[in-house]
Amino acid sequence: MEKKIIYLALILFLSTRTITPVQSKYYSESHPYEPVHEKKTHLRFYLHDILSGTKPTAVKIAGPNKTQTDNDPTPFGTTFAIDDPLTEGPEITSKVIGNARRIYASSSQDKNLTLVLYVDLGFTCGKFKGSSLSVFSRNLVTEKVRELAVVGGRGRFRLARGFVLVKTQYFNASNGDAVLEYNVEVVHP
Known part of the structure; x- marks a missing residue:
């Protein structure tokens, strides 16, 4: 009986030492890219960033660890999480067409406010309902018109690329709205 157990253990040990060849590349063979017919789409809408009131759409989630206080509402390192409505017109009562879910951080140590932001522009109605655009870029807030990079999307905007020109229509310096x-x-398929 003891010999059988030793013999069985030896067989199990040797069977686990056998190497089985496996196809395990992290990539597949490259093939020539055949571009599909692409479209260029222009969109214009308004984003409402509300920091004040009882139901703000932008909230501070992190800030620099410093003991001095200054009047800068977004000192270097301050980070916000945002769920802003997107509307057809500049009035908050305009038709809501989606939302901008984003994170931005104050990324400049000089007096010119610069934010690095990621934003998912999700559309909830119309032709692009269920689709979104992904933007990841530097936002030089002190410039009149800022250019942001569109780096992708989903739904009808899958494989999207392009840019966003941002203009501030309204800014309340006392509360940040x-x-x-x-x-x-x-440009997208």
Whole structure:
């Protein structure tokens, strides 16, 4: 009986030492790219960034660890999470067409406010319902018109690329509320 157990253990040990060849590349063979017919789409809408009131759409989630206080509402390192409505017109009562879910961080140590932001522009109605655009870029807030990079999308905007021109339509310096005009040029399948 003891010999059988030793013999069985030896067989199990040797069978686990056998190497089985496996196809395990992390990539597949490259093939020539055959571009599909692409379209260029222009979109214009307004983003309402509300920091004030009982139901703000932008909230501070992190800030620099410093003991001095200054009047800068977004000192270097301050990070916000945002769920802003997108509307057809600049008025908050305009038709809501989607939302901008984003994160931005104050990324400049000088006096010119610069934000690095990621934003998912999700559309909830119309031709692009269920689709979104992904923007990841530097936003030089002190410039009159800022250019942001569209780096992708989903739904009808899958494989999108392009840019957004952002203009501030309204800004309340006392509470930080703003209305931004987004003009988007995007190429997509």
